[in-house]
Amino acid sequence: LIKIFLLLFLAGQIFAQDFHGNKELLTKAIVEKALTTQTDYRLLEELCAIGPRLSGYPGAQKACRWAADKLREMGCDTVWLDPVTVPDWQRGNIEEAEITAPSKYANRTLQIGALGRSTGTGGKPLTAGVVEVDSFNRIDKMDPALISGKFVFFNEPFDQRMIRTFAAYSKAVIQRTKGPVDASRKGAVGALVRSVTSRDDNVPHVGVTRLDSVVKPVPAVAVGVQDAEFLSRALKTDPDLKITLTLSCANMGTSVSYNVVGEIRGSTFPEEIITIGGHLDAWDKGQGAHDDGAGCVQAMAVMGLFKKLHIVPDRTIRCVLFADEEQKQNGAEKYAARADSLHEHHVAAIESDRGGFTPRGFEVDADSTVIEMMQSFLPDLQPAGIEWIRKGGSGADVSYLKHIKARIGYFPDDQRYFDYHHSDNDTIDKVNPRELALGTASIAILTELISKNGL
Amino acid sequence: LIKIFLLLFLAGQIFAQDFHGNKELLTKAIVEKALTTQTDYRLLEELCAIGPRLSGYPGAQKACRWAADKLREMGCDTVWLDPVTVPDWQRGNIEEAEITAPSKYANRTLQIGALGRSTGTGGKPLTAGVVEVDSFNRIDKMDPALISGKFVFFNEPFDQRMIRTFAAYSKAVIQRTKGPVDASRKGAVGALVRSVTSRDDNVPHVGVTRLDSVVKPVPAVAVGVQDAEFLSRALKTDPDLKITLTLSCANMGTSVSYNVVGEIRGSTFPEEIITIGGHLDAWDKGQGAHDDGAGCVQAMAVMGLFKKLHIVPDRTIRCVLFADEEQKQNGAEKYAARADSLHEHHVAAIESDRGGFTPRGFEVDADSTVIEMMQSFLPDLQPAGIEWIRKGGSGADVSYLKHIKARIGYFPDDQRYFDYHHSDNDTIDKVNPRELALGTASIAILTELISKNGL
Numbered sequence: 069l070i071k072i073f074l075l076l077f078l079a080g081q082i083f084a085q086d087f088h089g090n091k092e093l094l095t096k097a098i099v100e101k102a103l104t105t106q107t108d109y110r111l112l113e114e115l116c117a118i119g120p121r122l123s124g125y126p127g128a129q130k131a132c133r134w135a136a137d138k139l140r141e142m143g144c145d146t147v148w149l150d151p152v153t154v155p156d157w158q159r160g161n162i163e164e165a166e167i168t169a170p171s172k173y174a175n176r177t178l179q180i181g182a183l184g185r186s187t188g189t190g191g192k193p194l195t196a197g198v199v200e201v202d203s204f205n206r207i208d209k210m211d212p213a214l215i216s217g218k219f220v221f222f223n224e225p226f227d228q229r230m231i232r233t234f235a236a237y238s239k240a241v242i243q244r245t246k247g248p249v250d251a252s253r254k255g256a257v258g259a260l261v262r263s264v265t266s267r268d269d270n271v272p273h274v275g276v277t278r279l280d281s282v283v284k285p286v287p288a289v290a291v292g293v294q295d296a297e298f299l300s301r302a303l304k305t306d307p308d309l310k311i312t313l314t315l316s317c318a319n320m321g322t323s324v325s326y327n328v329v330g331e332i333r334g335s336t337f338p339e340e341i342i343t344i345g346g347h348l349d350a351w352d353k354g355q356g357a358h359d360d361g362a363g364c365v366q367a368m369a370v371m372g373l374f375k376k377l378h379i380v381p382d383r384t385i386r387c388v389l390f391a392d393e394e395q396k397q398n399g400a401e402k403y404a405a406r407a408d409s410l411h412e413h414h415v416a417a418i419e420s421d422r423g424g425f426t427p428r429g430f431e432v433d434a435d436s437t438v439i440e441m442m443q444s445f446l447p448d449l450q451p452a453g454i455e456w457i458r459k460g461g462s463g464a465d466v467s468y469l470k471h472i473k474a475r476i477g478y479f480p481d482d483q484r485y486f487d488y489h490h491s492d493n494d495t496i497d498k499v500n501p502r503e504l505a506l507g508t509a510s511i512a513i514l515t516e517l518i519s520k521n522g523l
Numbered sequence: 524l525i526k527i528f529l530l531l532f533l534a535g536q537i538f539a540q541d542f543h544g545n546k547e548l549l550t551k552a553i554v555e556k557a558l559t560t561q562t563d564y565r566l567l568e569e570l571c572a573i574g575p576r577l578s579g580y581p582g583a584q585k586a587c588r589w590a591a592d593k594l595r596e597m598g599c600d601t602v603w604l605d606p607v608t609v610p611d612w613q614r615g616n617i618e619e620a621e622i623t624a625p626s627k628y629a630n631r632t633l634q635i636g637a638l639g640r641s642t643g644t645g646g647k648p649l650t651a652g653v654v655e656v657d658s659f660n661r662i663d664k665m666d667p668a669l670i671s672g673k674f675v676f677f678n679e680p681f682d683q684r685m686i687r688t689f690a691a692y693s694k695a696v697i698q699r700t701k702g703p704v705d706a707s708r709k710g711a712v713g714a715l716v717r718s719v720t721s722r723d724d725n726v727p728h729v730g731v732t733r734l735d736s737v738v739k740p741v742p743a744v745a746v747g748v749q750d751a752e753f754l755s756r757a758l759k760t761d762p763d764l765k766i767t768l769t770l771s772c773a774n775m776g777t778s779v780s781y782n783v784v785g786e787i788r789g790s791t792f793p794e795e796i797i798t799i800g801g802h803l804d805a806w807d808k809g810q811g812a813h814d815d816g817a818g819c820v821q822a823m824a825v826m827g828l829f830k831k832l833h834i835v836p837d838r839t840i841r842c843v844l845f846a847d848e849e850q851k852q853n854g855a856e857k858y859a860a861r862a863d864s865l866h867e868h869h870v871a872a873i874e875s876d877r878g879g880f881t882p883r884g885f886e887v888d889a890d891s892t893v894i895e896m897m898q899s900f901l902p903d904l905q906p907a908g909i910e911w912i913r914k915g916g917s918g919a920d921v922s923y924l925k926h927i928k929a930r931i932g933y934f935p936d937d938q939r940y941f942d943y944h945h946s947d948n949d950t951i952d953k954v955n956p957r958e959l960a961l962g963t964a965s966i967a968i969l970t971e972l973i974s975k976n977g978l
Contacts, residue, residue: 100684229555231908231961266957426881426936428910453686455883455910481881481936483957502721502938506686 091448095513097377099452102509105376108362108369109501111138112424115361116496120352122184123392124156124323131348132326135389138368139330143375144387146333149326150406152399154392156323157185159352160316165260165289167302168195169310178299178311179292181272181353181491183244183261184395187285188315194287195312196257200303204243207250216255219311221291222247223262223300226486233266233482234422237489240264241275248288249280258313259288262296267487270294274351275490276395287315290490325349325391327399332374334383334519341384342518343403343417344370344511347393347465354494358485362424362499363478364389366508373512381519383415390465393421397464404468414472416518418511419463423488424504425480427453430514431460433467434474438523442474445517452509473523476514480507546903550968552832554907557964560831563817563824564956566593567879570816571951575807577639578847579611579778586803587781590844593823594785598830599842601788604781605861607854609847611778612640614807615771620715620744622757623650624765633754633766634747636727636808636946638699638716639850642740643770649742650767651712655758659698662705671710674766676746677702678717678755681941688721688937689877692944695719696730703743704735713768714743717751722942725749729806730945731850734774742770745945780804780846782854787829789839789974796839797973798858798872799825799966802848802920809949813940817879817954818933819844821963828967836974838870845920848876852919859923869927871973873966874918878943879959880935882908885969886915888922889929893978897929900972907964928978931969935962 102108118134121127132149139147165180167173182188199214200221201207207220222243230236241264248259263273270292277288291299302309328348334340346363350356367387374381391399407414418430430449432439436459443457461467462475469475480503488494557563573589576582587604594602620635622628637643654669655676656662662675677698685691696719703714718728725747732743746754757764783803789795801818805811822842829836846854862869873885885904887894891914898912916922917930924930935958943949 099686103683103686228558228957231554231558231906233957268956426938451686483881483961484955487955500939500942501723502683502688506938 094516095448095451098373098512099509101373101377102505102512103502106501106505107372108365108504108508111365111368112357112361112496112499115365116355116357121348121350121356122352123154123325123349123395124158124320125352128325128349132328135328135348135364135368139328139371139387142368142372144330144332144371147330149328150402152325152327152391152402153322154325154398155185155395156320157395158318158320160188160318162191162314162316163289164314166312167309168312170306173302173309178295179270179272180289181274182315182317183248183274183277183288183290184351185276185279185319186248186288186317187319188317189287189313191314191316193312193314194258195310197308198303198311200300204247210254212254215251218256219258219260220247220251220256221260221299223296225262226264226266228266233486237264237486244275244290245278248277248286249283252286253283256286258286260291261288263290263293265293265486265489265491268293271491271493273489273491274353287313289313327391327403328389330371330387332371332381332385335380336382338384340413340415341386342415342515343386343388343466344515345388345390345465346420347399348389349392349394351394351490353490354492355496357494357496357499358423358488359490359494360393360421362504363420366420366504366511369508370512370515379516381516383519385515385519393464400465400468404470407469408471414469415523416474416476417466417469417472418476418478418514419466420478420507420511421463422478422480422482423485424499424507425484426503427506427510428481429454429456429458429479431458431462431477431479432474433462438474441523445514448517449510449513452513453506454510478507478511549971550903550906553828553967554964556828556832557960557967558957561956561960562827563820563959563963566820566823567812567816567951567954570820571810571812576803576805576811577807578609578780578804578850579613579775580807583780583804587783590783590803590819590823594783594826594842597823597827599785599787599826602785604783605857607780607782607846607857608777609780609853610640610850611775612850613773613775615643615773617646617769617771618744619769621767622764623767625761628757628764633750634725634727635744636729637770637772638703638729638732638743638745639806640731640734640774641743641772642774643772644742644768646769646771648767648769649713650765652763653758653766655755659702665709667709670706673711674713674715675702675706675711676715676754678751680717681719681721683721688941692719692941699730699745700733703732703741704738707741708738711741713741715746716743718745718748720748720941720944720946723748726946726948728944728946729808742768744768782846782858783844785826785842787826787836787840789837790835791837793839795868795870796841797870797970798841798843798921799970800843800845800920801875802854803844804847804849806849806945808945809947810951812949812951812954813878813943814945814949815848815876817959818875821875821959821966824963825967825970834971836971838974840970840974848919855920855923859925862924863926869924870978871929871931872921872924872927873931873933873969874921875933875962875966876918877933877935877937878940879954879962880939881958882961882965883936884909884911884913884934886913886917886932886934887929888917893929896978900969903972904965904968907968908961909965933962933966
């Protein structure tokens with residue numbers, strides 16, 4: 069209701085203004101409209117209510133239809149669904165781990181979640197001893213005799229010393245993505261991986277683990293950090309302890325999902341395309357509110373802002389909600405391949421896949437002259453909270469676009485992201501509406517500046 | 524346990540290093556130590572467990588003793604308590620508001636909280652009609668005949684358009700600080716004030732209201748935003764509706780509290796003082812976790828960091844936990860008066876009273892040459908997340924220090940602060956340990972740079 073009040077109050081002011089030629093007024097209008105309408109947050113409420121939208125899950129299909137409907141409602145000129153073949157991995161109902169020997173642990177359970185693409189145990193208990201590896205790199209040098217027939221327990225902690233949490237994540241996550249295959253190669257029967265999170269909690273933080281065409285897949289799970297600490301201590305006194313793991317997860321082949329695309333056609337250079345987007349799939353733990361519901365609704369809300377503020381872009385703005393970022397990035401691959409085969413002219417692609425937190429900057433993967441030009445936009449982005457534009461990575465999905473001037477990653481503040489990431493913690497109550505809206509405003513302003521000026 | 528693991532892991536590395544002359548190593552050590560030990564967060568857990576610490580409450584006394592003990596434990600050379608006369612306002616057990624006519628509202632209650640220093644109703648019901656004022660400024664022009672014998676309902680919303688939430692707060696909070704007195708001056712029997720918050724919730728956000736030596740004090744309460752919206756709608760259809768207010772709060776005179784001070788004596792210029800601090804009192808709603816538990820534990824943790832990292836400051840570092848910022852700022856006044864009477868040489872004072880959120884910058888109230896010098900420190904502050912140093916306000920407490928080179932305010936990100944401010948929402952679960960620790964690191968680095976270089 070505050071929103072409605074302010075909206076009505078602002079309506080007179082905003083629609084009476086003519087932005088053409090007045091960048092400052094336009095920027096102000098975008099920020100104020102984003103903060104007062106909070107369209108992104110309302111979309112996120114709807115998206116989170118759909119249910120788990122992991123590739124292959126019914127929610128993924130529903131989310132695609134919902135997003136297409138919303139993009140039409142928001143006034144996109146064209147909306148389409150582009151089919152993408154995606155993995156169909158199902159978690160199933162059973163995921164249990166217990167310490168079953170020695171008896172003093174009396175069936176002590178561990179908080180676990182199957183890693184995505186992991187094979188299961190067919191719902192039957194799998195019992196084995198455990199060997200701990202405190203750093204992923206160390207498994208290379210280990211004698212297979214120590215590993216064979218056991219679970220390998222990867223227990224490298226998230227490095228809290230690092231201020232950049234994405235760097236700390238990258239450093240630790242390799243034990244999740246590559247660890248299980250390496251363990252299997254040396255004869256392990258399964259892998260337990262300490263959750264890769266900045267939070268001192270006991271919630272499994274899941275995510276994909278890689279499969280290998282040669283190595284036999286083994287069951288692999290994320291373990292809550294506190295239970296990982298417990299297990300590590302227990303192994304010191306009882307190196308022969310046994311764990312029984314039961315998983316019903318399974319790879320079911322493939323499924324079809326969609327890249328959902330909505331477009332506002334450019335008025336002056338319609339053939340020049342600016343992509344903005346995030347990925348619509350999400351892990352089935354939590355609601356995927358930050359990862360990457362936030363990025364999706366921000367891109368969608370940018371389209372809404374253009375329409376509501378009667379901004380007619382010079383270049384074509386395309387909102388792309390990518391399929392299946394989490395497992396195989398087939399959506400991104402398809403979008404890039406389509407761009408190539410149609411000889412589309414892509415100017416820039418902005419990805420938001422680092423959560424809906426307060427704005428800090430944009431990282432740009434482009435030539436230094438392009439980055440310098442974008443840095444000249446900074447004064448117009450500062451009213452939305454953007455502090456810097458620098459050379460760096462962009463995002464998993466837009467990095468597939470090879471023939472493009474700039475791949476851009478929106479960088480909100482990163483201190484809380486891995487508290488929630490890939491876990492039951494990633495729910496909409498962790499998203500602050502004002503922080504989310506400032507991200508939307510930042511992306512909208514940058515999009516309009518690129519649309520107006522090119523790169 | 525992760526923390527202990529990392530601490531042990533780091534201990535060898537850090538203590539083996541000699542920072543003298545190597546600013547970069549020192550900065551890195553401060554950031555890493557803050558992030559891994561999380562001393563600030565552990566102190567905040569203890570402080571929040573003490574109970575309400577509003578001036579005059581038993582928790583205020585306990586918090587002073589606790590803080591002094593902790594500052595001693597952390598290795599301060601000198602710790603003292605400086606008595607301060609503070610207001611003794613007690614909320615009491617009863618605060619109730621109901622719509623008692625017309626009957627269709629059937630005793631609909633409103634979520635309210637008495638404003639600090641408000642008079643009560645002696646625990647007896649006070650029934651009157653309501654006149655709404657949608658903007659504080661409008662009351663000036665209103666006919667007292669419309670107001671006399673009624674409750675004035677100040678219903679100006681928090682302006683969500685503004686990116687700087689402290690500016691939006693300042694704009695709206697005047698209806699809380701000045702509204703009740705203005706209403707009484709025109710004959711009102713009481714005041715209902717829409718909660719000043721950025722959140723769409725129904726929790727009363729309280730805070731102080733001013734008393735006037737001439738105007739008769741009237742009962743004044745904060746109303747939850749959703750109930751304020753409800754009341755506003757109800758008044759449109761039923762302008763004669765009646766509210767019954769019952770409050771047991773009362774001004775009980777004065778009490779004694781303390782500025783808690785801990786000092787690490789400077790080795791080269793011991794007579795030159797750098798003050799760092801926050802205020803130890805807090806509203807009795809919630810736990811005062813962000814306001815200003817965060818600022819207190821950050822200043823305390825800075826003292827701990829200096830000791831743990833064996834940093835011997837050139838100038839004297841003084842951690843000051845001010846008494847009674849929330850009601851009369853007698854603590855700040857006393858500290859400044861003491862500084863003057865002892866002819867102390869104050870170089871800089873850094874206040875943290877904007878919550879324990881992720882760092883953005885420092886605002887400095889100083890001559891431009893001093894600010895320029897401080898801006899040359901930026902490269903050393905960026906590793907802790909600081910983006911800027913600019914001219915601006917400092918903080919309510921340090922602004923009392925008149926003979927000083929620089930009054931400095933730590934500015935974390937401000938988007939969430941007024942979601943929690945002065946309400947039941949302000950609890951420790953809203954504080955992120957990494958964000959809090961980066962604030963501590965930022966203040967520690969700035970303190971050491973000023974200690975080394977002067978201003």
